[in-house]
Amino acid sequence: MGVSIRGGTPLRDEEFRAVIKEIDSPRARYSMAAGIAYSRFLEGLKRGEILGTYCPSCRLVHIPPKIYCPYCFKHLTRWVRASDEGRVVTAVVSYLSATLETLEKPEIIGIIRLDVPGHRFSSYRFPGILHRICGASEDDVKTQRIFDARVKARWLPEDKRTGSINDIECFEVIWG
Amino acid sequence: MKMNVYVKKRVAVVGAGLTLFRRRMLETPQELAWIAAKRALDQAGLELKDIDCVVSGSAPDAFDGVHLKGEYYSEGAGAIGKPHLRVYVGGGTGVFVPIAAWWHVASGLCRRVLVVAEEKMSSAADPHPQAVFRHIWDPITEKPLNPNLIWIFALEMHRYMHKCRVSKEDIALVSVKNKRNALDNPYAQAGANITVEDVLKSELLVYPVNRLDISPVSDGAAALVMVSEEWARRLTDTPIWVEGIGYTLDTSYWTNRELSFPVYLKNAAEMAYKMAGIERPMKEIDVAEPYDPFDYKELHHLEGLGLAPRCGAAEMTREGVTQRDGDLPVCPSGGLLGVGNPIAAAGLMKVAEIFWQLRGEAGKRQVKKDAVTGLAQAWGDLMQVGTVVIMRR
Numbered sequence: 001m002g003v004s005i006r007g008g009t010p011l012r013d014e015e016f017r018a019v020i021k022e023i024d025s026p027r028a029r030y031s032m033a034a035g036i037a038y039s040r041f042l043e044g045l046k047r048g049e050i051l052g053t054y055c056p057s058c059r060l061v062h063i064p065p066k067i068y069c070p071y072c073f074k075h076l077t078r079w080v081r082a083s084d085e086g087r088v089v090t091a092v093v094s095y096l097s098a099t100l101e102t103l104e105k106p107e108i109i110g111i112i113r114l115d116v117p118g119h120r121f122s123s124y125r126f127p128g129i130l131h132r133i134c135g136a137s138e139d140d141v142k143t144q145r146i147f148d149a150r151v152k153a154r155w156l157p158e159d160k161r162t163g164s165i166n167d168i169e170c171f172e173v174i175w176g
Numbered sequence: 177m178k179m180n181v182y183v184k185k186r187v188a189v190v191g192a193g194l195t196l197f198r199r200r201m202l203e204t205p206q207e208l209a210w211i212a213a214k215r216a217l218d219q220a221g222l223e224l225k226d227i228d229c230v231v232s233g234s235a236p237d238a239f240d241g242v243h244l245k246g247e248y249y250s251e252g253a254g255a256i257g258k259p260h261l262r263v264y265v266g267g268g269t270g271v272f273v274p275i276a277a278w279w280h281v282a283s284g285l286c287r288r289v290l291v292v293a294e295e296k297m298s299s300a301a302d303p304h305p306q307a308v309f310r311h312i313w314d315p316i317t318e319k320p321l322n323p324n325l326i327w328i329f330a331l332e333m334h335r336y337m338h339k340c341r342v343s344k345e346d347i348a349l350v351s352v353k354n355k356r357n358a359l360d361n362p363y364a365q366a367g368a369n370i371t372v373e374d375v376l377k378s379e380l381l382v383y384p385v386n387r388l389d390i391s392p393v394s395d396g397a398a399a400l401v402m403v404s405e406e407w408a409r410r411l412t413d414t415p416i417w418v419e420g421i422g423y424t425l426d427t428s429y430w431t432n433r434e435l436s437f438p439v440y441l442k443n444a445a446e447m448a449y450k451m452a453g454i455e456r457p458m459k460e461i462d463v464a465e466p467y468d469p470f471d472y473k474e475l476h477h478l479e480g481l482g483l484a485p486r487c488g489a490a491e492m493t494r495e496g497v498t499q500r501d502g503d504l505p506v507c508p509s510g511g512l513l514g515v516g517n518p519i520a521a522a523g524l525m526k527v528a529e530i531f532w533q534l535r536g537e538a539g540k541r542q543v544k545k546d547a548v549t550g551l552a553q554a555w556g557d558l559m560q561v562g563t564v565v566i567m568r569r
């Protein structure tokens with residue numbers, strides 16, 4: 001019962017390499033259907049429009065859009081067009097890629113609270129999206145100057161758009 | 177909050193067991209599960225034949241690389257020939273496992289339940305176990321932006337810093353405290369005597385997050401034995417009662433809400449407090465193990481749990497309230513920052529720590545005050561689940 005008493009056998013790096021008996025690299029390729037609401041959302045992006053759905057029960061505008069309200073469970077049929085402008089709710093500077101390799105050029109990422117003409121939202125729930133932020137420096141993030149800054153979507157040229165969240169290159173800060 | 181919870185049987189914890197938490201272990205997932213399970217059975221004075229049901233938990237299958245992970249490790253968890261349930265709510269899993277085990281006993285379905293959580297992250301070593309998290313996002317609207325998991329914590333941490341006027345120094349104090357607490361924990365991977373300066377000067381990953389703001393990745397397992405009142409009385413003079421459980425979800429669209437305060441956790445905590453008859457958590461909880469995969473999360477969660485005023489957890493930390501000899505010791509185990517973060521096992525380790533603290537069995541980690549009521553909490557999925565367990569001596 002030695003093992004039980006010790007509570008396991010920690011390994012150093014080189015010891016770990018010595019006990020590896022199998023290296024497996026599963027390669028799964030997925031083809032994902034965009035669904036009812038996102039298909040329309042992505043078509044909108046291609047035209048330079050950010051679309052959402054409105055819930056008359058809780059008055060939220062869902063972006064990305066849903067065919068249902070997750071809170072009220074109502075069927076949503078009213079589509080609204082959000083402005084491609086909004087305000088920065090929070091922002092960070094990433095020095096790492098998705099797989100945690102060091103980036104040559106750090107990226108600024110943020111959450112943008114979008115304006116929707118004719119609609120008002122509480123401070124707790126609002127249409128917010130994750131995206132890259134441009135026209136700001138690392139310092140603007142670190143000093144928190146970037147909080148609440150106005151931003152506007154910088155779109156790819158129309159012929160380069162594919163119906164993707166990446167049809168927006170980034171949200172550019174409008175200082176002033 | 178309206179709730180319909182009918183409890184048939186009182187539920188107690190009578191044993192707990194852990195493996196070491198380390199970056200890389202020789203043991204397979206089954207062997208890790210077995211070591212922790214055996215130790216919990218030993219403390220309870222039971223053998224596997226005495227166990228009616230097994231409840232287990234583990235985080236994404238992609239870590240162990242076996243897409244049938246619950247079934248794969250189940251024999252090490254003692255599940256063969258018994259009703260077995262594996263549960264999963266991301267990082268919240270570790271505290272959700274004893275919640276699911278509680279249903280089994282409280283409903284009268286099972287009298288003695290073995291509760292096991294296991295994680296083997298070192299298998300996904302190339303390029304880094306974190307890469308597994310590339311596949312947790314909305315595949316249409318988020319994945320194309322190539323997010324990494326640290327982004328979302330950094331975004332939330334920065335929002336919290338901005339809204340609550342909390343500094344990186346304040347937050348680093350949590351890492352300093354928890355890593356120091358872990359020096360007294362024989363299972364811990366990342367115990368250390370560090371300073372605020374060390375945290376601030378460690379590698380910058382995603383501003384405002386530095387390397388030492390984050391818990392390490394780990395291999396490890398944890399287990400409990402949970403039983404009905406008749407069995408608790410028969411097995412021990414010092415059962416620890418599970419008096420309240422709570423768990424709620426928000427949506428996985430985490431960019432649509434104010435991130436500085438975790439409402440989903442407030443809801444989960446209210447559910448647990450109501451069941452436990454706790455009206456003033458700040459006065460009634462003696463020791464807490466909130467989920468601390470990142471240092472700011474301890475502060476954020478203390479506020480969500482109502483154990484600190486909103487935006488007030490940093491001040492409590494500065495004043496030493498959350499130290500082991502303070503008025504509200506927080507993460508006396510060393511937390512995920514100090515003990516390590518084998519995801520599901522780390523959450524269950526927190527419940528085990530509260531069990532040992534309330535029994536007075538925490539050795540050098542024993543909190544100074546006479547702790548009668550304790551709380552363990554985890555959080556997970558995509559910024560959306562809170563899981564809470566309240567225990568009493």
Ligand SMILES: [Zn+2]
Pocket residue numbers: 055056057058059060069070071072073074
């Ligand atoms: Zn609604």
